[in-house]
Amino acid sequence: MLNTERSPITGKRVQLMATCLCDAFYDDVAAATVEVLEHLGVTVVFPEGQTCCGQPAFNGGDWAASRRVVRHTVRTFAGEDPVVVPSGSCAAMMFHGAVLEFEKESDLPEVAALGRRTWELADFIVNGLGVKTWPGSYPATVAFHRACHTRGTASGEAALTLLRSIAGVKLAEFGEGEQCCGFGGTFSVSFPNISSAMGDLKLEHMRAANPDVVVSGDMSCMMHLGGLAAKEGKPVKTLHLAQVLRDALKAAKS
Amino acid sequence: MRFQPIDQYSAGLKADTRASVYQSTKSTHEKRTKLLFDQFAAPDRLRELAGEIKQHAIENLDTYLPQVEARLKANGAQVHWAGTAESACAAVLKIMRDRGATKMVKAKTMVSEEIELAHYLEKHGLEALETDLGEFIVQIDDDHPSHIVRPIIHKNRREIATSFEREGLGAYNDDPGTITRRARHFLRHKYLEADVGLTGANFVSAESGRIVLVTNEGNSRFCLAATKCHIALVGIEKIVPRDRDLSILLNLLGRSGTAQDLTVYTEFISGPKSPAQPDGPEEMHVIFVDNGRTEVLASDCREILRCIRCGACLNVCPVYRQASGHAYRSVYPGPVGAVLSPLLMKDKFPQKADLPKASSLCGACNEVCPVNIPIPDLLLRLRNRAKEENVPSPGTPPMGAWALMASQPTAWKAALAGGKLLNYVPTKLIPVPALQAWADKRALPAWRGGEFRKWMRQRAQ
Ligand code: SF4
Numbered sequence: 001m002l003n004t005e006r007s008p009i010t011g012k013r014v015q016l017m018a019t020c021l022c023d024a025f026y027d028d029v030a031a032a033t034v035e036v037l038e039h040l041g042v043t044v045v046f047p048e049g050q051t052c053c054g055q056p057a058f059n060g061g062d063w064a065a066s067r068r069v070v071r072h073t074v075r076t077f078a079g080e081d082p083v084v085v086p087s088g089s090c091a092a093m094m095f096h097g098a099v100l101e102f103e104k105e106s107d108l109p110e111v112a113a114l115g116r117r118t119w120e121l122a123d124f125i126v127n128g129l130g131v132k133t134w135p136g137s138y139p140a141t142v143a144f145h146r147a148c149h150t151r152g153t154a155s156g157e158a159a160l161t162l163l164r165s166i167a168g169v170k171l172a173e174f175g176e177g178e179q180c181c182g183f184g185g186t187f188s189v190s191f192p193n194i195s196s197a198m199g200d201l202k203l204e205h206m207r208a209a210n211p212d213v214v215v216s217g218d219m220s221c222m223m224h225l226g227g228l229a230a231k232e233g234k235p236v237k238t239l240h241l242a243q244v245l246r247d248a249l250k251a252a253k254s
Numbered sequence: 255m256r257f258q259p260i261d262q263y264s265a266g267l268k269a270d271t272r273a274s275v276y277q278s279t280k281s282t283h284e285k286r287t288k289l290l291f292d293q294f295a296a297p298d299r300l301r302e303l304a305g306e307i308k309q310h311a312i313e314n315l316d317t318y319l320p321q322v323e324a325r326l327k328a329n330g331a332q333v334h335w336a337g338t339a340e341s342a343c344a345a346v347l348k349i350m351r352d353r354g355a356t357k358m359v360k361a362k363t364m365v366s367e368e369i370e371l372a373h374y375l376e377k378h379g380l381e382a383l384e385t386d387l388g389e390f391i392v393q394i395d396d397d398h399p400s401h402i403v404r405p406i407i408h409k410n411r412r413e414i415a416t417s418f419e420r421e422g423l424g425a426y427n428d429d430p431g432t433i434t435r436r437a438r439h440f441l442r443h444k445y446l447e448a449d450v451g452l453t454g455a456n457f458v459s460a461e462s463g464r465i466v467l468v469t470n471e472g473n474s475r476f477c478l479a480a481t482k483c484h485i486a487l488v489g490i491e492k493i494v495p496r497d498r499d500l501s502i503l504l505n506l507l508g509r510s511g512t513a514q515d516l517t518v519y520t521e522f523i524s525g526p527k528s529p530a531q532p533d534g535p536e537e538m539h540v541i542f543v544d545n546g547r548t549e550v551l552a553s554d555c556r557e558i559l560r561c562i563r564c565g566a567c568l569n570v571c572p573v574y575r576q577a578s579g580h581a582y583r584s585v586y587p588g589p590v591g592a593v594l595s596p597l598l599m600k601d602k603f604p605q606k607a608d609l610p611k612a613s614s615l616c617g618a619c620n621e622v623c624p625v626n627i628p629i630p631d632l633l634l635r636l637r638n639r640a641k642e643e644n645v646p647s648p649g650t651p652p653m654g655a656w657a658l659m660a661s662q663p664t665a666w667k668a669a670l671a672g673g674k675l676l677n678y679v680p681t682k683l684i685p686v687p688a689l690q691a692w693a694d695k696r697a698l699p700a701w702r703g704g705e706f707r708k709w710m711r712q713r714a715q
Binding site (some may be wrong): 064 | 257258260261262264265280570572573576577610611612613614615616617618620621631634635637638640641647648649650651653654656657658659660661662663666670673687688691692694695696697698699700701702703704705706707709710
C-alpha cells in the first residue's frame with residue numbers, strides 16, 4: 001500500500017521540486033506551477049541545488065546509485081515546508097519508492113519524513129489547500145491521462161476536480177483509461193517495441209475521442225505519447241495540468 | 255543483443271496471436287471490474303482482507319502445515335512431503351507403481367506443470383492424460399500453456415480444429431461446440447480406463463483438512479468418479495487457516511479470474527471413500543510440494559506466495575497483452591510470473607533475472623490482485639537483486655555516472671547546459687544506446703536545460 005499520509009498544511013510557503021524533466025525540457029511547466037501556486041497565495045522557494053528524485057536508477061534496479069541521489073535530495077529539501085512537485089511519479093518516488101529502497105538504511109527516518117511532506121501538485125491544491133474550483137476559462141475538449149504512479153493516491157481525482165470546474169473544459173471519455181501509456185522510465189528504452197505499442201494503443205483510444213489537447217499531471221507520459229505521435233507525423237497537443245490552470249487564469253484576467 | 259528478450263519476443267509475435275490475447279484479456283478484465291464494483295460496496299477492502307488472510311497463513315506455515323497433516327490423516331488421506339520437483343514426481347510414480355497403475359487422468363494443476371509431471375510419467379512408461387480442454391489441446395500439440403487460467407489463450411479455433419483433425423478426432427470443424435463435444439467423447443472412455451485421478455488444490459483448510467477445487471468444466475469430478483485413487487498435488491502455500499476464510503477467497507477468485515460469481519464447480523473434498531461418504535476413490539494421497547517456496551518465504555518477496563493463481567494480473571497487464579505468455583519462458587508468465595518464476599529458479603536466478611524488467615511499473619497488477627500483492631515493489635526488489643548479483647541487463651542504461659551527476663549540483667548544471675547539443679547534433683550521431691532507442695520510436699522534445707532556473711532568477715530581481 002502506498003504511504004499517502006500527510007501532515008496538515010499550516011504555513012503558506014512551499015519548496016518546489018521542479019523535476020529533472022522540467023529542468024531539461026519543460027521549463028514552461030515549472031513556470032506555470034509557480035504561477036498557479038502564487039495565485040493561491042503560496043510563496044514558492046526553489047532550492048537551487050536540486051537535481052532529480054532518484055527514480056531512474058530506482059526503477060532501473062540500481063538502488064545504490066538511486067540512494068545516493070535521494071540522499072542529495074533529502075539534504076536539498078531540508079526544513080519543514082511542504083515540497084510540491086508537478087509530477088505524480090516523482091512524488092510517489094519520494095513517499096513510496098525511496099522509503100522502499102531505504103528499508104534497511106539508518107537514514108530511513110529522514111527519507112520517510114521528506115516523503116510525508118511531499119505533494120503532487122493537484123493533490124496539494126485540492127486536498128492540501130482545500131481549493132476545489134478553478135477560476136477563468138479554457139475552452140477545449142481535454143483528454144486527461146491519469147499517470148500510473150498516481151494509482152492509489154488522491155492525485156487523479158484531484159486533477160479531474162479542478163479540470164471539471166474550469167469554464168469551457170469538456171472532458172473527453174476514452175477507452176481503457178486505466179491502462180499505462182508505455183513510458184515506464186528505463187522500460188521505454190530497454191523494451192522499445194512493447195513500450196511504443198502500448199503508446200500507440202493509448203493514442204488510438206484518445207484520438208477516437210477527438211480531443212483538442214491531451215493533459216496529464218506527468219510530463220514523462222506526455223513526452224512519450226507526444227514524441228510517438230510526432231514521430232508518426234500525426235502530432236497531438238500535450239500539456240501539463242499546471243499549464244491549463246495557468247492559461248485558464250490568464251483568460252480570467254484578460 | 256540490444257534489447258530485452260521479452261521485447262524481442264513480442265516484436266516477433268504473430269499479429270493474430272496478439273489479437274487473441276488482447277481481446278480475451280481485455281474483455282475478462284473489464285467484466286471482472288464491473289462485477290466486483292457492481293456487487294460489492296468496497297471491493298478493494300475485500301482484496302486487502304483476503305491479502306491479510308493469506309499473508310497470515312504463509313507466515314505461519316510452521317503451525318498450519320503440521321495441523322493440516324494431522325487433519326488430513328484423521329480424514330483418511332495419506333500425506334507426503336516433496337522438497338523438490340523430482341521428489342514430487344517420484345512420489346507420484348511410487349504411488350502408481352505400488353498400485354500397479356498405468357493410467358492417470360489429470361485435472362488442471364499449475365504445480366504439475368511446474369514439476370513437469372506428465373513428461374516424467376510418460377518417460378516411465380505411464381500415461382498421464384490432461385482432461386481440462388485447454389490443457390488437453392496443449393498436450394496433443396506438445397505446446398506449453400501461455401496463461402495460468404486459460405492455457406491456450408494464444409491459439410485460435412482454426413488452429414485447434416487443425417490439431418483435432420491431425421489427431422484423428424474428426425474431420426476439420428472449427429465450431430467450438432463441436433470441438434468440445436469431440437474432446438468430451440474422446441475423454442469419456444479415458445476416465446473409465448484410468449486407475450488414478452490427479453488434481454491440484456486451490457485451497458486446503460488447516461482447520462478441517464478440506465481440499466477445495468475450483469473448475470468450470472467438471473473434468474476434475476470425472477477424474478475422481480471412476481478412479482480408485484486420488485492424488486492431490488498441492489503447493490505448500492495453498493493453506494488457509496479456517497473453512498470460513500474460504501468464503502472471502504472464493505468470492506474473489508471466480509470474479510477476479512474469469513469474471514464469474516462462482517465457477518461452475520466448487521468441490522470440497524474431505525477424504526477418500528468411507529462409510530459416511532460412499533462415493534469417490536478409495537485411496538487418497540496429498541503431496542505437499544515445496545520446490546523453492548521455502549526460499550521464497552525467506553526472501554523479501556514472500557508476499558508473492560499469497561497468490562491464488564486467478565490470472566487477473568495477466569489479464570490487465572499491458573506487457574503481457576503485447577508479449578503473450580510464452581515470452582516469459584516460464585510456467586508462470588505475466589506479472590505474477592515475473593516475480594515467482596525467477597525466484598523458483600533458486601541459484602539459477604540470473605537465467606530469468608530479465609523477467610522483472612518486463613514492466614512499466616504501472617501498478618495495474620497490484621490494483622486487480624485479489625490478495626493485494628504489491629507486485630511492482632517485488633519486481634523492483636528483484637531488479638535490485640539482479641544488479642547486486644551483476645547480472646547483465648541488455649538495454650538498461652548504466653546509472654553510475656548519472657547518479658554522480660545528480661548528486662552534485664555543479665555537475666548537474668553543467669549537464670543542463672551541455673544537453674543543448676541535442677538540439678543541433680542529429681541523434682543518430684550521438685553514441686548513447688538509450689537515446690537511440692528513444693529516438694527510433696519517438697521524437698525528442700527541444701532541450702531547454704536551465705531555462706526554468708534562468709526564469710526564476712530573473713523574477714527574483
Ligand atoms: S498475483 Fe494476484 S492477480 Fe496475479 S494471479 Fe496471483 S492472485 Fe491473481
